Amino acid sequence: MARGGESRQWHRYTPRQRLVRFISYLLFVAVTVWALRSVDIFWPWLFDAPNAMGDLFGRMVPPDFSRWSDIVRALLETLNIATIATFFAILMALPVAYIAAQNTTPNKAFLWLGRFILVSSRSVNTLIWALLFVAIFGPGVLAGILAITFRSVGFLGKLLGEAIEEIDRNPVEAIEATGASRGKVILYAIVPQVVPTFFAVSILRWDINLRESTVLGLVGAGGIGLLLQGAIDTFQWQVVAAILLAIIVLVLLGEAISGWLRSKVI
Amino acid sequence: MLQITNLVKRYGSDEPVLKNLSLTVPERNVVSVIGASGAGKSTLLRCINRLVEPTSGDIELNGVNLTKLRGGQLRHARQRIGMIFQGFNLVERLTVMENVLSGRLGYVSFLRAAFRRFPQADIDRAFHFMERVGIAHYANKRADELSGGERQRVGVVRALMQEPEILLADEPTASLDPKTSEQIMALLRSLSEELSLPVLINIHNVTEAKAYTDRIVGMRYGRIIFDGAPTSLDEAAMDEIYAGTPVDDRAADQAAGRPLETVPS
Amino acid sequence: MSAEVVAGAGRKWRKPPFIRNPVLRYGLLLAAAVYIYWVMTTLPFDWERIQEGLPRAARIFNGAFPPSFERSGLLIEGFVESLQIAILATIFGLLLSIPLAIMAARNLAPKPIYLLGRAIIIVARSFHPVIVAILFVKAVGFGPLAGILTLIVYSIGFVAKLLAERLEEIDWGQVEAVRATGAGYFKTLLYAVFPQVMPRQIGLSIYQLDSNLRASAVVGIVGAGGIGSTLMNAFGRYDYDFALAITMVIIAVILVSEAISGRIRKRIW
Numbered sequence: 043m044a045r046g047g048e049s050r051q052w053h054r055y056t057p058r059q060r061l062v063r064f065i066s067y068l069l070f071v072a073v074t075v076w077a078l079r080s081v082d083i084f085w086p087w088l089f090d091a092p093n094a095m096g097d098l099f100g101r102m103v104p105p106d107f108s109r110w111s112d113i114v115r116a117l118l119e120t121l122n123i124a125t126i127a128t129f130f131a132i133l134m135a136l137p138v139a140y141i142a143a144q145n146t147t148p149n150k151a152f153l154w155l156g157r158f159i160l161v162s163s164r165s166v167n168t169l170i171w172a173l174l175f176v177a178i179f180g181p182g183v184l185a186g187i188l189a190i191t192f193r194s195v196g197f198l199g200k201l202l203g204e205a206i207e208e209i210d211r212n213p214v215e216a217i218e219a220t221g222a223s224r225g226k227v228i229l230y231a232i233v234p235q236v237v238p239t240f241f242a243v244s245i246l247r248w249d250i251n252l253r254e255s256t257v258l259g260l261v262g263a264g265g266i267g268l269l270l271q272g273a274i275d276t277f278q279w280q281v282v283a284a285i286l287l288a289i290i291v292l293v294l295l296g297e298a299i300s301g302w303l304r305s306k307v308i
Numbered sequence: 309m310l311q312i313t314n315l316v317k318r319y320g321s322d323e324p325v326l327k328n329l330s331l332t333v334p335e336r337n338v339v340s341v342i343g344a345s346g347a348g349k350s351t352l353l354r355c356i357n358r359l360v361e362p363t364s365g366d367i368e369l370n371g372v373n374l375t376k377l378r379g380g381q382l383r384h385a386r387q388r389i390g391m392i393f394q395g396f397n398l399v400e401r402l403t404v405m406e407n408v409l410s411g412r413l414g415y416v417s418f419l420r421a422a423f424r425r426f427p428q429a430d431i432d433r434a435f436h437f438m439e440r441v442g443i444a445h446y447a448n449k450r451a452d453e454l455s456g457g458e459r460q461r462v463g464v465v466r467a468l469m470q471e472p473e474i475l476l477a478d479e480p481t482a483s484l485d486p487k488t489s490e491q492i493m494a495l496l497r498s499l500s501e502e503l504s505l506p507v508l509i510n511i512h513n514v515t516e517a518k519a520y521t522d523r524i525v526g527m528r529y530g531r532i533i534f535d536g537a538p539t540s541l542d543e544a545a546m547d548e549i550y551a552g553t554p555v556d557d558r559a560a561d562q563a564a565g566r567p568l569e570t571v572p573s
Numbered sequence: 574m575s576a577e578v579v580a581g582a583g584r585k586w587r588k589p590p591f592i593r594n595p596v597l598r599y600g601l602l603l604a605a606a607v608y609i610y611w612v613m614t615t616l617p618f619d620w621e622r623i624q625e626g627l628p629r630a631a632r633i634f635n636g637a638f639p640p641s642f643e644r645s646g647l648l649i650e651g652f653v654e655s656l657q658i659a660i661l662a663t664i665f666g667l668l669l670s671i672p673l674a675i676m677a678a679r680n681l682a683p684k685p686i687y688l689l690g691r692a693i694i695i696v697a698r699s700f701h702p703v704i705v706a707i708l709f710v711k712a713v714g715f716g717p718l719a720g721i722l723t724l725i726v727y728s729i730g731f732v733a734k735l736l737a738e739r740l741e742e743i744d745w746g747q748v749e750a751v752r753a754t755g756a757g758y759f760k761t762l763l764y765a766v767f768p769q770v771m772p773r774q775i776g777l778s779i780y781q782l783d784s785n786l787r788a789s790a791v792v793g794i795v796g797a798g799g800i801g802s803t804l805m806n807a808f809g810r811y812d813y814d815f816a817l818a819i820t821m822v823i824i825a826v827i828l829v830s831e832a833i834s835g836r837i838r839k840r841i842w
Binding site: 073074077078080082083087088090094095098119122123125126129162166167169170174177178179180182183184253254256257260261264267270274286289290293294 | 704
Binding site for chain 1: 380384388389391393395398400401410411412413418421422466470
């Protein structure tokens with residue numbers, strides 16, 4: 043019985059909610075403390091980091107664009123690697139998406155094969171793929187193209203497969219009812235429904251691939267990364283700055299182009 | 309002529325959706341199937357062109373038993389059965405003409421289909437029917453730009469393109485406004501006469517069924533309980549078709565000792 | 574039913590082309606063909622080296638099978654370090670993202686600060702984490718510190734951008750209501766702005782932890798600590814069986830972390 047005038051308690055959360063929140067906070071703090079205490083960092087380096095970064099930055103200005111023709115050539119190579127690799131990845135992703143979508147897969151074995159391809163492609167990073175292909179085919183653009191292609195197949199295939207799984211069943215039923223064979227049903231009832239996603243996903247992946255292509259050179263797989271690695275190894279920081287600026291321009295251009303394409307196509 | 313004998317359709321081990329159903333549709337006859345939702349009208353239609361696999365029974369169209377067909381034979385049989393859907397089921401992103409020509413898919417080669425190079429005879433046929441139903445000027449519009457009535461006309465033309473021996477229409481007017489739906493019913497009726505086509509229509513609207521069809525079949529919970537001329541469908545028959553629950557039916561069946569109602573494991 | 578259809582005979586029909594202007598249509602096709610030809614002929618393929626590829630691939634795969642878990646101690650050590658890098662980078666990255674996102678939200682920050690915030694985010698987003706990692710490795714040396722700093726930048730680029738976008742979409746009526754009570758800038762943030770973006774923010778954080786864990790495996794390749802460094806060493810010493818073991822464990826961890834983060838986000842959203 044609350045008497046008038048006695049102050050009533052108010053809490054934002056119920057006791058149970060408070061307990062859950064308290065445990066979450068505790069866990070969070072414990073993990074943070076564990077990570078901070080056990081991570082292998084030489085702390086003086088951390089306190090010196092602003093200095094070191096400042097120093098590095100100081101050596102980068104002003105950027106040295108005297109090797110602009112090399113830079114432009116490398117940018118072009120980067121662009122080509124990204125574009126060609128996206129093209130090949132699209133060709134490879136189409137059949138994989140088809141067998142990895144539950145409603146179009148011929149049978150269970152193909153379904154799992156498709157999923158296996160998608161997962162292994164997606165979980166291995168582009169650079170790790172690049173390491174492998176550099177070891178096989180030697181340093182160069184081929185390793186880069188293959189690395190980007192192999193990573194992109196999983197991305198494209200997964201999103202396309204999901205698009206296939208989400209199509210409207212009704213037109214498919216209608217086309218089947220006309221007596222059309224499997225291939226014609228795909229052509230007339232499935233493909234038209236997936237086309238918008240196909241373009242959106244391909245453009246998106248091209249944009250991502252452009253970014254990824256800028257670092258392929260760091261493991262020897264071609265593109266502007268090669269130039270960057272060389273400049274860093276020889277401590278030409280002003281050239282490094284020029285290359286970094288060039289990369290920003292390339293990436294922003296890629297973003298602008300892909301945005302424009304998206305608005306055009308869809 | 310369509311002849312259905314002892315058709316049973318059962319999903320899993322549930323109670324059958326169609327129970328020993330028999331029906332004959334002679335040539336040039338517009339038959340409407342009425343009944344409450346869940347009576348099995350839609351399943352009946354889909355069993356005919358095997359979009360739904362019948363459990364047992366026979367369906368014969370002009371002497372061909374449809375229930376036994378497989379693969380290419382089935383597709384060949386489907387070419388001769390036109391179907392019209394409640395939701396039109398057009399491929400929205402294709403043009404009207406492509407949707408119409410998709411009715412010819414069973415006849416043309418894969419390459420022709422892929423490159424949209426249909427024989428001139430098909431194109432003539434398409435324009436003829438599109439003009440007949442008044443949508444020829446939309447040929448290159450995308451299907452999703454059309455109104456409901458226009459889309460259903462596309463659906464009808466697509467079915468006619470198949471040179472069908474029978475038309476199945478699954479609630480063809482349920483998504484349309486009253487005026488448009490009357491137009492579509494009138495269209496189906498006159499097409500049946502012009503092309504001497506039997507037409508089987510599932511329909512909810514009893515008034516339309518009476519006005520536009522030659523014969524009314526009333527279904528309740530998987531079996532036909534009325535079959536006669538529109539004029540003979542009186543108040544009592546209507547009550548019987550739309551009244552009752554599956555439980556009542558089952559009780560009555562058990563009392564009469566009819567076999568199919570006791571659900572085997 | 575008769576097939577004799579006379580009316581309308583002879584009318585042609587072709588599918589309307591995707592691009593109406595024929596010059597543009599064939600021009601684009603031609604340009605694409607020329608481009609592919611030009612790229613394939615001018616890219617510096619080292620065909621002699623590539624021809625050695627098959628035997629090399631055979632050797633590598635022979636060396637890689639069966640994967641070797643002999644040095645599992647090294648493997649676990651590398652993973653723990655990757656986890657530490659991911660956790661610390663996520664925490665500090667998120668802490669820095671919040672003020673940066675407020676700076677970069679048009680409706681909450683004055684114009685000059687807004688432009689500064691946007692610029693920082695654009696720079697953080699433009700560079701692939703591996704490039705950032707190389708610079709940090711040069712500045713603060715090999716090891717996890719470079720990895721953490723890299724992924725902080727990476728987290729800022731992603732979280733601050735999305736958070737800023739979310740902040741720009743908030744319901745302004747609630748802000749006005751709280752302001753009308755006489756609350757100042759920070760109290761308004763706390764009572765009218767944060768509650769609107771909180772669920773999204775928590776989801777984003779979990780997603781970011783997941784993607785930092787992925788990225789930490791990569792930045793190690795250029796020396797920024799974690800499992801990536803372990804993998805790079807194995808590759809450098811031609812221990813392909815150990816490298817395969819590491820890769821397999823990376824894939825497994827990524828799949829598990831993706832599943833966990835997906836499940837948590839589903840429950841929060």
